[in-house]
Amino acid sequence: MRCSKVVPCLLAILGTLAITPVFAHAAPVAGGTPYAGALQTVRPLARIRVFDRVHALQPQPVALTVEGLSVKVEVAENQPCPVHGLLMGDVDPSTAPPEQHCTVATLVAQAPGRPEFRQAIASLITGDEGGMLGSLQVALYHLDKSSGPPQMLVSGYTMGAHCCTVSAIVGSNAAGQWVVAPLATQDGDGTPGVVDINHDGGRQFVLWDQRFNYVFAPYVWSVLPVVIDEYTQGSVRTVTTQPAYAGFLWAYFRRGFPSFRAPPPPDRKVVNGFLAAYVANSANLGQLRAGWTYMLHWYDRHANDQDTWCALDPSVQVRGVTGCPAAFVRKIAYPQKLALFLLKTGYITPAQCAAFGYDPARIQARQAAIRTANTARWRAAHPEHSVGTDAAPPQQERARQ
16 A cells, blocks of 8 residues: 555554554543444455556456356557546547547456446556556456346556545445446545444445635645545435444544644644544534634634635736735635535535635625725725726826827
8 A cells, every 4th residue: 555645554554453442632521422342354256466566567358257147357559548437537638639649448247137337547657658547457346235147346547746545436226327436536546445334234424525625724634524434226326324324433533633633733733634624523523613622722813824715806907016916915724724624625605605704695795895985985096097907097098199
């Protein structure tokens, strides 16, 4: 496993080894159902390694049959680079040189009573050719309680700084049709682990919410809330807030931030990144108010991660200034930025956001009123400028006439 961030990688390794870490972190929230056990790793029925550039495993076609499910990965060299596939979003063909060719991997599956499934996975990074993935493997699991064939977990590593494991599950829905269900992209290189959180025969993915990267702190100091996903008959759904997982979330909340302690350390240059995940996890546990209060007490009011907005209409063009004039740049306070981000990402509701004093409609209306008033005053003070242009003063216009 190659990891690009300390906290998620450490926890993933400890979870794989069934070791429960104890970190110095005291949560301000109280209560919670005890979680006595460590994550139980679920072993795949079978695993296929197709390619691993880092470990010098060359692309190779592979095939196996498990419980009546026949799975093959075909590898073809010198093919036109695919514009869509299992592990890649659609690509505009016009953005790729027409002469570019790739080594392309294709997944083929056949199960009794179902049509053949065939779809390109992605291109592989081999030699000097173009490509997307530096590794590729397929693992077979029973991820839900249906009586159908096993599901295929396809995953690959895109290589590069800070990125990324891309994964998708190929299975069948209730009608017996093949369905592709993508998992959220994750940092680093490593197949998403399947676990049984409560040791009850369930199957879950414990992932990290990558949307928090860079938003409140640089990448290396961004802290990510935990996300629990489950697969059911062709679809992946997030189940983080279900009561069955509250005990696990409490254990993670108390032990999951080894880089910080409560209260946060005196050096708080990146504490806002930590507090964003702290409030998100509090919300998942039904402890939003406690987490928000904790954040208000400890956040760094002087951090350089503040967003801004312009208190002057963009139609006003000031000579020598590109963008918003400095006198009209307004900073957005961290609590407002956090509240609106948590609303956008689904951690809090519009009512909860408004209860903290950050109703989006009211914020937009207030900013619009300020912008309108400032623009009117600026135009009154600069009558020589026409609306929306940097026009010449009237005396210069008369001289030209």
